[in-house]
Amino acid sequence: MGLETMERTVYLNGKFLPESQANISIFDRGFLFADAVYEVTSVLQSKLIDNLGHFHRLERSCRELNLTLPLSYQELTDIQHTLIEKNQLHEGGIYLQLTRGDEGDRDFTYHDGVPPTIVLFTQERNLVNSPKAKKGIKVISYADMRWRRRDIKTTNLLPACMAKHAAHAAGADDVWLIENGYVTEGGSNNAYIVTQDDKIVTRPLSNDILHGITRASLMKLAQEFDIEIEERHFTIDEAYAAKEAFISSATTFVWPVVAIDDKPIGDGQPGLIALKLREIYINAALAAAE
Ligand code: PLP
Numbered sequence: 001m002g003l004e005t006m007e008r009t010v011y012l013n014g015k016f017l018p019e020s021q022a023n024i025s026i027f028d029r030g031f032l033f034a035d036a037v038y039e040v041t042s043v044l045q046s047k048l049i050d051n052l053g054h055f056h057r058l059e060r061s062c063r064e065l066n067l068t069l070p071l072s073y074q075e076l077t078d079i080q081h082t083l084i085e086k087n088q089l090h091e092g093g094i095y096l097q098l099t100r101g102d103e104g105d106r107d108f109t110y111h112d113g114v115p116p117t118i119v120l121f122t123q124e125r126n127l128v129n130s131p132k133a134k135k136g137i138k139v140i141s142y143a144d145m146r147w148r149r150r151d152i153k154t155t156n157l158l159p160a161c162m163a164k165h166a167a168h169a170a171g172a173d174d175v176w177l178i179e180n181g182y183v184t185e186g187g188s189n190n191a192y193i194v195t196q197d198d199k200i201v202t203r204p205l206s207n208d209i210l211h212g213i214t215r216a217s218l219m220k221l222a223q224e225f226d227i228e229i230e231e232r233h234f235t236i237d238e239a240y241a242a243k244e245a246f247i248s249s250a251t252t253f254v255w256p257v258v259a260i261d262d263k264p265i266g267d268g269q270p271g272l273i274a275l276k277l278r279e280i281y282i283n284a285a286l287a288a289a290e
């Protein structure tokens with residue numbers, strides 16, 4: 001049996017199991033209320049990329065929601081490395097989800113002391129040579145209908161699913177979400193434009209957007225490489241007129257955006273600054289990979 005047809009080994013509450021044997025309760029609050037947080041760490045050359053940043057954000061998400069994080073960083077990386085080895089993962093990602101667990105019935109209120117449910121599984125993906133990284137993606141603008149704490153990485157992802165479904169139906173790859181006339185972020189990524197005088201613009205951190213770990217790394221690298229980034233709000237009209245546009249996330253790193261609402265950005269080809277940042281990011285991420 002080839003590896004593609006073999007079951008993955010996944011992690012559930014202290015155990016490594018074949019995926020078909022990893023079951024959780026119908027009363028799990030992650031299932032009933034999306035009372036859960038998650039993280040995705042990418043894997044290159046069987047190593048973890050930006051993993052400590054993802055762990056710190058997970059700690060913060062847990063703190064904000066009064067969830068118990070039952071793992072230290074060392075315990076987490078041990079689990080992740082075991083999954084990489086058991087599934088022979090060379091390139092892709094590791095998904096982690098932590099829920100408030102199962103109190104044996106459905107009740108909006110919750111009690112402290114219930115053991116959380118924790119799940120990790122691997123996903124094989126072509127990250128470095130992804131065709132979308134070379135060709136760029138098309139996005140449509142779409143109303144941001146999410147809740148007011150987008151800085152917490154919860155599994156409350158229905159608005160993102162609806163938005164991405166609409167994008168695909170319109171022949172695009174993703175959305176740029178709009179609130180009060182300004183772009184907040186992408187469907188599952190942070191959004192950037194490059195002005196005609198080569199300044200990168202991205203929305204400042206607040207509760208309105210997820211504080212991307214890839215975004216944080218890009219900010220640092222841009223400073224090192226003397227690339228100017230301005231953190232400010234920008235409108236979709238400013239984006240239409242930009243020289244370049246791009247997105248960042250753990251699973252894309254940097255992908256150029258070549259069209260917004262069917263309007264070509266710049267010359268309609270992937271932008272040079274986006275491609276440069278992508279290259280810088282991948283090199284730095286590999287050098288620091290765990
Ligand atoms: N914004 C949203 C809404 C996301 O879902 C994600 C990633 O899933 C990001 C931004 C990018 O964050 P990161 O770079 O940590 O993957």
